[in-house]
Amino acid sequence: MLIREAVAEDWPRIWPFWHRIVAAAETYAWDPDTSEEDARALWMSPAKRVFVAEDDTGTVVGSAYVTPNYGGPAARVANAGFMVDPDRAGQGIGRALAEHVLTAAKADGYRGMVFNAVVETNPAVALWTSLGFTVLGTVPRAYEHPRHGPVGLHIMYKSL
Numbered sequence: 001m002l003i004r005e006a007v008a009e010d011w012p013r014i015w016p017f018w019h020r021i022v023a024a025a026e027t028y029a030w031d032p033d034t035s036e037e038d039a040r041a042l043w044m045s046p047a048k049r050v051f052v053a054e055d056d057t058g059t060v061v062g063s064a065y066v067t068p069n070y071g072g073p074a075a076r077v078a079n080a081g082f083m084v085d086p087d088r089a090g091q092g093i094g095r096a097l098a099e100h101v102l103t104a105a106k107a108d109g110y111r112g113m114v115f116n117a118v119v120e121t122n123p124a125v126a127l128w129t130s131l132g133f134t135v136l137g138t139v140p141r142a143y144e145h146p147r148h149g150p151v152g153l154h155i156m157y158k159s160l
Contacts, residue, residue: 082101
């Protein structure tokens with residue numbers, strides 16, 4: 001698997017799984033009806049350093065970004081987003097992207113990484129915990145999950 005910086009031409013290969021994941025409304029606190037244009041602006045923003053993971057056939061199977069979570073004097077705390085094609089779940093793509101982004105964030109001078117809204121039923125919570133993230137707190141019943149009803153949103157942090 002190759003993980004590299006994304007280019008504008010990657011968006012049409014990211015959008016199908018991005019849309020599928022957000023429309024499912026199980027793991028991201030973004031509007032399930034987000035248009036492709038708005039999604040592209042969210043994910044491919046110039047303020048973000050965006051990566052893609054390609055399998056050995058050149059198919060984009062995942063994407064991630066890193067960006068400052070705060071501004072000004074707090075700009076050394078990163079935020080990141082990760083998406084893996086659901087058809088490729090369980091193949092280590094998310095872990096590889098996470099390790100890559102954590103390394104890149106540290107090299108870019110970030111001192112820590114925070115996730116502001118991790119749906120507590122998201123299977124990725126186990127991945128983040130295994131990579132050293134801790135749950136700083138949980139906003140109870142903050143997310144309307146389509147299968148579980150109201151569930152909490154974790155705020156997770158890892159020092160870099």
